[in-house]
Amino acid sequence: MAMKDYEFWFVVGSQFLYGPEVLDIIDERAREMADKLNASGKLPCKIVYKVTAKTPEEITNVVKEANYTDKCAGIITWCHTFSPSKMWINGFALLQKPYCHFATQYNREIPNEEIDMDFMNLNQAAHGDREHGFIAARLRMPRKVIAGYWQDEDVQERLGSWMRAAVGAAFSKNLKVMRFGDNMRNVAVTEGDKVGVQEKLGWQVNTWPVGTLVEYINEVSDEEVSSMMSEYNEKYEMNTDNLDAVRYQAKEELGIKRMLDDEGCKAFTNTFEDLYGMEQLPGLATQRLMEKGYGYGGEGDWKVSAMTAVLKAISEGQTGGTAFMEDYTYHLVKGSEYSLGAHMLEVCPSVAAEKPKIEVHPLGIGGKSDPARLVFEGHPGDAIVVSLVDMGGRLRLIVQDIECVKPIMPMPNLPVARVMWKAMPNLTTGVECWIMAGGAHHTVLSYDVTAEQMEDWAAMMDIEYVHITKDTTVSTLKNDLFLADLAWKLK
Ligand code: MN
Numbered sequence: 266m267a268m269k270d271y272e273f274w275f276v277v278g279s280q281f282l283y284g285p286e287v288l289d290i291i292d293e294r295a296r297e298m299a300d301k302l303n304a305s306g307k308l309p310c311k312i313v314y315k316v317t318a319k320t321p322e323e324i325t326n327v328v329k330e331a332n333y334t335d336k337c338a339g340i341i342t343w344c345h346t347f348s349p350s351k352m353w354i355n356g357f358a359l360l361q362k363p364y365c366h367f368a369t370q371y372n373r374e375i376p377n378e379e380i381d382m383d384f385m386n387l388n389q390a391a392h393g394d395r396e397h398g399f400i401a402a403r404l405r406m407p408r409k410v411i412a413g414y415w416q417d418e419d420v421q422e423r424l425g426s427w428m429r430a431a432v433g434a435a436f437s438k439n440l441k442v443m444r445f446g447d448n449m450r451n452v453a454v455t456e457g458d459k460v461g462v463q464e465k466l467g468w469q470v471n472t473w474p475v476g477t478l479v480e481y482i483n484e485v486s487d488e489e490v491s492s493m494m495s496e497y498n499e500k501y502e503m504n505t506d507n508l509d510a511v512r513y514q515a516k517e518e519l520g521i522k523r524m525l526d527d528e529g530c531k532a533f534t535n536t537f538e539d540l541y542g543m544e545q546l547p548g549l550a551t552q553r554l555m556e557k558g559y560g561y562g563g564e565g566d567w568k569v570s571a572m573t574a575v576l577k578a579i580s581e582g583q584t585g586g587t588a589f590m591e592d593y594t595y596h597l598v599k600g601s602e603y604s605l606g607a608h609m610l611e612v613c614p615s616v617a618a619e620k621p622k623i624e625v626h627p628l629g630i631g632g633k634s635d636p637a638r639l640v641f642e643g644h645p646g647d648a649i650v651v652s653l654v655d656m657g658g659r660l661r662l663i664v665q666d667i668e669c670v671k672p673i674m675p676m677p678n679l680p681v682a683r684v685m686w687k688a689m690p691n692l693t694t695g696v697e698c699w700i701m702a703g704g705a706h707h708t709v710l711s712y713d714v715t716a717e718q719m720e721d722w723a724a725m726m727d728i729e730y731v732h733i734t735k736d737t738t739v740s741t742l743k744n745d746l747f748l749a750d751l752a753w754k755l756k
Contacts, residue, residue: 273312273365274340296314310428321353324357327340328340332359338434340362341424344394345390347396365411365431427718430721434722437467441468441530442468442570443532444565448567452564455562457660461655466728473528475535482520504622504640505623515549532562549638558577560577561611569653569708580714587613588643588711589608590608592604602693603687603692607684617643642683644671656729662722662728663731664733667710672685698737729749
C-alpha cells in the first residue's frame with residue numbers, strides 16, 4: 266500500500282453525563298476537525314473521524330476494528346470533554362496499532378465575555394486529556410503525545426510526521442527481505458536473530474539461490490535492455506565507452522526487480538563473495554533499485570537493507586533522499602573534521618546534488634568484470650544516520666544527527682558516489698559515542714526522515730532507541746546505555 270492509501274482513525278472520548286445536546290456538538294466539531302485537518306495539506310494520510318465514545322463497548326469495538334483493518338495505520342484520540350479512563354482499559358489492552366494522543370482543543374482562545382459554566386461543561390480538554398493520559402501511562406502503552414492547537418501548521422506537521430512513522434511500522438510488519446548468499450564471512454555486526462527480528466519488527470528474511478537470480482538476469486531481452494539504456498541516457502550522464510558493461514547492469518536491474526516483485530520482496534542483500542554465474546557485482550543496478558524504493562544492504566547486511574526500505578517508506582514522496590551508506594574515512598584536520606561516506610558501488614542516487622555520471626571502473630575485490638556504477642556527490646543539508654544492531658536478546662536502534670556538506674575536495678580518482686558530513690556533537694566525540702553504542706559501519710542516511718520519527722518508530726516496534734545529538738556527551742551516553750541494558754533485561 267502507498268502512503269496515501271493508509272488512514273488514521275480519530276476517536277474522541279466523552280461520556281453520557283453531559284446530555285445529548287453537548288454530545289451532538291462534539292460529534293459535529295470532531296467531524297469538522299477531521300475535515301479541516303484533511304484539507305490542510307499537511308497530513309500524508311487521511312484522518313477518519315470514527316466515533317465520540319461514551320461507553321467501554323464503543324471503545325473496545327473501534328479498537329478491534331482498527332486492529333483488523335489493514336488500511337488503518339493508527340488511532341488518534343482526544344477528549345473534548347471528560348472521559349473517565351477506566352472505560353478505556355479493555356480497549357487499550359487490545360490495541361495493536363500505533364497510538365497518538367492529540368492533546369488539543371476546539372477553540373483557540375478563552376472567550377472573555379462568553380465564558381460561563383455552559384462553556385466550561387463543553388470545553389474541558391485541559392482536564393479531560395489529563396485523565397485520558399493517565400490511563401495510557403498506567404498501562405505503559407507505547408504512544409505519542411502531541412499538544413497544540415489543531416489549526417496551527419506546526420502542530421499539523423507534527424501529526425503528519427508521526428503518521429509517516431506509523432506507516433513505517435505498518436510497512437515493517439509486512440516487509441519481506443530477499444537474501445542472495447549469506448553475510449560476508451566473519452563479519453559480526455551484520456549478523457542477527459532473524460526469528461527475534463520477525464517477532465519484533467515483522468520482517469521475513471529469507472534466502473534464495475544466486476543461480477535463480479542468474480536465470481532471471483539471463484532471461485532479460487535485448488529490447489528491454491535497450492529501452493533501459495535510453496532511460497539511463499536521459500537521467501544520467503554516460504561517462505564511459507564501455508556500453509556493454511552498462512547493458513549488463515541493465516539486465517541485472519531488470520532481473521533483480523522481477524525476482525523481488527515475483528516474491529513480494531521490498532528489500533534485498535547480496536555479497537561480493539557469492540556472485541556465482543554473474544558477470545558483475547550489481548552497482549548501477551542496485552543504485553537504481555534503491556532509487557525506486559527497494560532496500561539494499563551490502564555484504565549480506567539484511568538489517569540495513571530492511572532499514573533502508575523502512576526509511577524509504579516513511580519518506581515516500583519526499584525529495585531530500587535516503588541511502589544505504591558506509592562510513593569510509595575521516596578528514597582529521599583541526600577545525601575542518603569530516604566523515605567521508607561511500608560504498609564499494611551502492612549509494613542511492615536520491616541523495617545526489619547533481620546529475621549522476623555512469624562510469625565503469627575495475628573493482629579490486631570479488632574477481633568479476635568491471636562494474637558500471639553511478640558516481641556523484643551528496644548534497645548539503647541536515648540529515649541523520651541510522652543503525653540497527655542486535656545486542657543479543659534485543660535490538661538497539663542508534664540515530665546520529667549529522668550535517669552534510671559539499672565535499673571539501675573533488676577527489677577525482679575516487680570512482681564511487683560520496684557524501685561528506687559533520688557528525689554531532691563533533692567528529693571525534695560523535696565517533697566515540699557511536700562506537701560506544703555499538704553502531705555499525707553500515708547505516709541508512711536520510712535527509713527526509715527525522716530523529717523524532719525514528720524515536721516514534723522505535724517506540725511503536727518496542728525496541729531500544731539511542732540518539733546522539735549536538736548535546737550528547739560520552740559519559741552521559743555511557744550511563745544511559747548501562748541503564749538501558751538493565752531496563753531491557755527486566756522488560
Ligand atoms: Mn559495506
